[in-house]
Amino acid sequence: MTDANQHEPLLxxxxxxxxxxxxxxxxxxxxxxxxxxxxRGQTLGIVGESGSGKSVMARSLMGLLPRRxxxxxxxxxxxxxxxxxxxxxxxxxxxxxxxxxxxxxAMVFQDPMTALNPVLRLSVQLTEPLRQHLGLDRxxxxxxxxxxxxxxxxxxxxxxxxxxxxxxxxxxxxxxxxAIALACNPALLxxxxxxxxxxxxxxxxxxxxxxxxQREHNMAMILITHDLGVVASRADYIAVMYAGRIVEYAxxxxxxxxxxxxxxxxxxxxxxxxxxxxxxxxxxxPGRPPQLINAAVGCAFAPRCQYVQPRCRQxxxxxxxxxxxxxxxxxxxxxxxxxxxxxxxDD
Amino acid sequence: xxxxxxxxxxxxxxxxxxxxxxxxxxxLLPGDPAVMILGAGGVSPEAxxxxxxxxxxxxxxxxxxxxxxxxxxxxxxxxxxMTGQSVTDAILSRLPVTIQLGVMAIVIALALAIPLxxxxxxxxxxxxxxxxxxVGFALMSVPGFMMAIFLILIFAVxxxxxxxxxxxxxxxxxxxxxxxxxLPALSLAMIELALYMRLLRTDLIDTLQQDYITLARxxxxxxxxxLTRHALRPSSFSLMTVVGLQLGGVISGAIIxxxxxxxxxxxxxxxxxILQRDLLMVQGIVLFIATAYVVVNFLVDLCYxxxxxxxxxxx
Numbered sequence: 001m002t003d004a005n006q007h008e009p010l011l012x013x014x015x016x017x018x019x020x021x022x023x024x025x026x027x028x029x030x031x032x033x034x035x036x037x038x039x040r041g042q043t044l045g046i047v048g049e050s051g052s053g054k055s056v057m058a059r060s061l062m063g064l065l066p067r068r069x070x071x072x073x074x075x076x077x078x079x080x081x082x083x084x085x086x087x088x089x090x091x092x093x094x095x096x097x098x099x100x101x102x103x104x105x106a107m108v109f110q111d112p113m114t115a116l117n118p119v120l121r122l123s124v125q126l127t128e129p130l131r132q133h134l135g136l137d138r139x140x141x142x143x144x145x146x147x148x149x150x151x152x153x154x155x156x157x158x159x160x161x162x163x164x165x166x167x168x169x170x171x172x173x174x175x176x177x178x179a180i181a182l183a184c185n186p187a188l189l190x191x192x193x194x195x196x197x198x199x200x201x202x203x204x205x206x207x208x209x210x211x212x213x214q215r216e217h218n219m220a221m222i223l224i225t226h227d228l229g230v231v232a233s234r235a236d237y238i239a240v241m242y243a244g245r246i247v248e249y250a251x252x253x254x255x256x257x258x259x260x261x262x263x264x265x266x267x268x269x270x271x272x273x274x275x276x277x278x279x280x281x282x283x284x285x286p287g288r289p290p291q292l293i294n295a296a297v298g299c300a301f302a303p304r305c306q307y308v309q310p311r312c313r314q315x316x317x318x319x320x321x322x323x324x325x326x327x328x329x330x331x332x333x334x335x336x337x338x339x340x341x342x343x344x345x346d347d
Numbered sequence: 348x349x350x351x352x353x354x355x356x357x358x359x360x361x362x363x364x365x366x367x368x369x370x371x372x373x374x375l376l377p378g379d380p381a382v383m384i385l386g387a388g389g390v391s392p393e394a395x396x397x398x399x400x401x402x403x404x405x406x407x408x409x410x411x412x413x414x415x416x417x418x419x420x421x422x423x424x425x426x427x428x429m430t431g432q433s434v435t436d437a438i439l440s441r442l443p444v445t446i447q448l449g450v451m452a453i454v455i456a457l458a459l460a461i462p463l464x465x466x467x468x469x470x471x472x473x474x475x476x477x478x479x480x481x482v483g484f485a486l487m488s489v490p491g492f493m494m495a496i497f498l499i500l501i502f503a504v505x506x507x508x509x510x511x512x513x514x515x516x517x518x519x520x521x522x523x524x525x526x527x528x529x530l531p532a533l534s535l536a537m538i539e540l541a542l543y544m545r546l547l548r549t550d551l552i553d554t555l556q557q558d559y560i561t562l563a564r565x566x567x568x569x570x571x572x573x574l575t576r577h578a579l580r581p582s583s584f585s586l587m588t589v590v591g592l593q594l595g596g597v598i599s600g601a602i603i604x605x606x607x608x609x610x611x612x613x614x615x616x617x618x619x620x621i622l623q624r625d626l627l628m629v630q631g632i633v634l635f636i637a638t639a640y641v642v643v644n645f646l647v648d649l650c651y652x653x654x655x656x657x658x659x660x661x662x
Contacts, residue, residue, distance in 0.1 A: 101567035
């Protein structure tokens with residue numbers, strides 16, 4: 001794990017994060033041995049189908065998983081706070097963790113229609129973190145909240161602030177959710193599928209807004225999506241998740257030029273492209289993502305993989321570095337890119 | 348206001364139907380009021396017929412109904428043939444006792460049920476939650492009169508802290524009034540408490556799984572604030588409906604408790620009037636109960652809009 005990220009100081013280093021959840025169907029292996037790191041101001045895109053463990057991972061970073069649902073958790077989440085101290089969030093009690101949520105890290109949720117409390121005015125929902133963490137009084141918090149609404153592009157912020165969520169459109173609500181997340185100027189913003197529930201026309205606006213705010217605040221961002229196209233131009237690094245594991249990790253440009261994992265390739269081919277002749281069929285990935293209940297033996301992608309070999313069904317491929325490539329890792333016995341020494345990654 | 352305009356015809360219709368059916372039911376009960384008044388033995392049929400004529404019992408039922416309804420609308424529910432007392436006065440003089448009892452019971456029940464439900468829902472599935480639910484179930488399955496007798500045995504007979512029976516009015520002595528009202532209110536509250544708690548717990552557990560609660564946690568708010576400000580209001584719809592129904596039904600709910608504690612309330616008046624077959628009194632009280640029900644439920648409808656802005660703006 002020699003992620004350089006040389007230019008900016010390191011903000012987050014996740015090592016061997018494993019989360020297993022209780023469910024009515026049994027133990028869910030939601031996150032398995034996930035490692036990555038992130039520098040200040042950078043964007044990590046996490047891509048995967050629904051059920052690949054992206055959201056559980058995001059929530060475990062924030063300490064938002066209900067304690068009772070966690071059957072097993074291990075690994076470390078080292079977070080560098082402002083005074084350059086390193087704290088392991090995985091070991092932190094909720095009482096302390098709460099003070100980091102908001103000022104240190106914040107989250108934007110998938111569905112803005114359900115993420116805001118329907119019975120509380122925006123003013124209440126926006127001023128809460130300001131009063132809680134920054135100690136502003138009612139009046140200060142209110143004027144700061146109006147500034148925040150204006151900053152996320154809500155027209156007539158001073159008039160809107162006393163409205164209820166149902167009086168706003170989906171895109172506007174997502175802007176409010178973003179304003180809430182930004183209230184305490186967090187060092188890390190986790191955006192969990194922030195545009196999935198929105199109209200296509202609004203999606204780009206919201207992504208652009210996030211990018212602009214990220215630049216202005218020098219925030220690091222974890223952008224979670226099921227759409228490789230969304231992160232292609234917006235992320236510095238991309239992690240592809242499948243069945244709770246990161247199966248490939250690389251700087252964004254490297255990933256698109258020399259992808260190694262068959263799953264990454266399959267995801268890539270499932271994006272519609274403007275240059276394709278019309279009526280080209282999209283290549284869907286056959287089969288379904290696996291249920292994460294009771295981990296299977298072997299590579300989780302094997303049943304859907306077009307390059308599958310007998311070995312893939314017997315052993316779980318470990319994460320290996322791509323030789324001669326900077327910060328490029330994958331978990332495949334038989335990586336696809338030609339010209340690279342396949343045997344190196346074998347053992 | 349729009350709500351009022353929309354609901355008013357419905358409200359009046361309900362009241363009309365209720366009054367009609369009460370009148371019919373009570374009048375069609377077997378047993379002749381005239382006989383009841385004069386006593387069964389040794390009265391001449393002529394005397395009975397004479398009394399029936401005086402009471403207007405010889406006229407057709409429907410005519411008697413409209414007659415009664417007409418005066419009821421002007422506030423006159425008639426005069427009890429047994430005691431000669433005006434029904435309206437009898438109800439009004441006893442109403443404060445019953446209202447105080449009912450309100451105290453609901454306030455006590457809510458004051459205990461809301462925090463308990465929050466704790467229970469927050470620790471759902473834990474041993475603490477199961478113990479609270481268990482006690483709730485036990486309370487719910489105890490009949491009201493048993494609860495009253497238990498409380499009398501423990502706090503009045505055993506410890507002697509409160510009087511076992513009797514009533515001191517609020518104007519005579521507020522302290523003594525509270526002492527005389529506490530045990531009866533408590534025995535009513537204990538039963539309501541369990542119901543409120545279970546309702547609110549279920550709705551809270553549901554609410555706590557909503558995205559906006561996760562967002563509230565992601566803001567770094569303390570748990571107590573999340574429970575009180577973010578979770579309680581969206582979870583209290585069924586609770587409010589039931590509290591409304593119980594508030595409307597305070598009189599009938601208090602019948603047994605008022606009788607056990609010998610309190611001069613409307614419930615006891617109803618009970619005794621039924622025993623004495625005092626038809627006009629029974630009709631008057633039932634009409635009164637029905638009106639209270641309808642009015643309170645209308646107020647509850649108004650309160651929904653306080654709880655949920657989406658209802659408010661839909662109007």
